[in-house]
Amino acid sequence: MTKLKKSFGNNEVLKGVNLKIEAGSVLVIIGPSGSGKTTLLRCMNLLEQPTEGTLQLLHYTLDFTGNKKPDKQTVLDIRKNTGMVFQSYNLFPHRTVLENIMEGPVIVQKKRVAEAKARAQQLLAKVGLADKADAYPHQLSGGQQQRVGIARAVAMEPKLLLFDEPTSALDPELVGEVLKVMRELASEGMTMAVVTHEMKFAYEVADKVIFMDNGVVVEEGTPQQVLQNPTNERTKAFLSRIE
């Protein structure tokens, strides 16, 4: 993305962000509350429409200059190819775990039910929940629900997977099981952008870390550079507050 901006009314939340995510790499986005991290993530799958700048995604180059809007088909195609994992899981409460994972492939991708089911079962096994296929979300712990949330996103075979503070709502003892699944996805070459406060995860898994403050990328580099040897005073102050 180049010079990407996003305003809500008069509030300019993203003030010209330049960013590149290499295929197969993990980008971690850190920064204080209100700095624009979630908005940046939501612009990447057009859940928010940027108000200026350009975005290169899949084979598209989208120009938002003057609040120009991409056509509906393009938006749908980008949504289909970018998965999102939310802080609050957002599972369908009246559907079983398996049905939650099958929903997108069957309804959106028009896959055959048997094929979608087999794949959903595989993904459940992968996130360590093979025995929970017929459970309902409320019967699961937060960590288990979030692992289902990840399986559901992966079932759509996204080119890019976006995580918005995926472990923030979890009790501390449940954080590890979710990060483990994310680590595995990263090691398999999934392209990921992750907003998180989990610094150990960022340090060990990220290829690139960006620190955002007040709608701009203040610092960018390898985890070693940004987390261990930050040069910007705002990055230093932020890191000293959270560690």
Ligand code: ADP
């Ligand atoms: P972060 O994820 O870093 O906490 P956000 O991207 O959630 O930051 O929010 C950045 C700013 O954008 C905040 O001031 C927030 O109030 C504002 N904002 C976010 N979403 C909306 C919205 N849908 N409408 C109006 N303002 C919003």
